[in-house]
Amino acid sequence: MGTRLVVALLCWLAAGQALAAEPIRVAWRDKAPYHYWENGRAQGFLLQRARRLFAAAEVPAVFVERPSKRIWRDFQRGKQGFCSIGWYRLPERERLAQFSLPxxxxxxxxxxARAETLPAIRAHASFASLLGDPDISLGVVDGVSYGPELDALIAGSANRVVRVTLPPAGLMQMVAAGRVDYMLADQADWQYLRRRDDGLSGLAEYHFHDMPPGLERYILCSKDVSTQVMGRLNRAIAALSAQGGGQ
Known part of the structure; x- marks a missing residue:
């Protein structure tokens, strides 16, 4: 074998090894208490779980915080070697990325809702009944999915649906101020925010028996991430779930 051919082959092998060793960039959005900044440090129970999973799977990863819109723009543009954590599984997302196990x-x-509004809400025996009341207003964070089932129920609701471009904390403040009658909140969001914002002390939570079940959250990866890597991640998730650490 000629010297030039040997050198070319070695360079090709070295380039392939460097590519294989390139860490995956794992994006997370600022969403307390799942993943967020506090005192200059990245915090959050789901961020820490994701770090453990990538380490257990022996998948090199660099975790970076990015706005939600940029994350989805990167998926739409086919960014390679790219994953993101903590998302619901929706049909439109399956066209852009591959999903891990939950x-x-x-x-x-x-x-x-405010205490003053609760009697009107409790007058309904079910969530389905409440959604049929045109005299009650429901606040919704625009552009955010509440999951396929709740999204469909909200779309078909007779409530006066008020869509706002605010984070959940801002909508909670609107409910507390009486600008809308009620909202639907992620329980983790609510438990985190209620301890940090005295202005939410006037809010009360209420549970209906027919509220749709909670949704699963996934790790999404770009289509180029290999089946071997996805398999290692899934085995790590299955092992963690078997140990009772997947909730």
């Missing part, structure tokens, strides 16, 4: 299951959403 690595967290949310409890059902809770209903938040």
């Amino acid at each position: 690595f967290h299951v949310d409890p059902p959403h809770t209903l938040l």
Whole structure:
């Protein structure tokens, strides 16, 4: 074998090894208490779980915080070697990325309202009945999915649906101020925010028996991430779930 051919082959092998060793970039959005900044440090129970999973799977990864819109723009543009954590599984997302096994299951959403509004809400025997009341207003964070089942129920609701471009904390403040009658909240969001914002002390939570079950959250990866890597991640998730650490 000629010297030039040997050198070319060695360079090709070295390039392939470098590519294989390139860490995956794992994006997370600022969503307390799942993943967020506090005192200059990345915190959150789901972020820490994801770090453990990538380490257990022996998949090199660099975790970076990115806005939600940028994360989805990167998936739409076919960014390679790219994953993101903590998302619901929706049909439109399956066209852009591949999904791991679920690595967290949310409890059902809770209903938040002012104490003064609760009697009108409790007058309904079910959530389905409440959604049929045109005299009650429901606040919704625009552009955010509450999951396929709740999204469909909200779309078909007779409530006066008020869509706002605010984070959940901002909508909670609107409910507390009486600008909308009630909202649906992620229980983890609510438990985190209620301890940090005295302005939410006037809110009360209420649970209906027919509220849709909580949704599963996944790790999404770009289509180029190999089946071997996805398999290692899934085995790590299955092992963690078997140990009772997947909730």
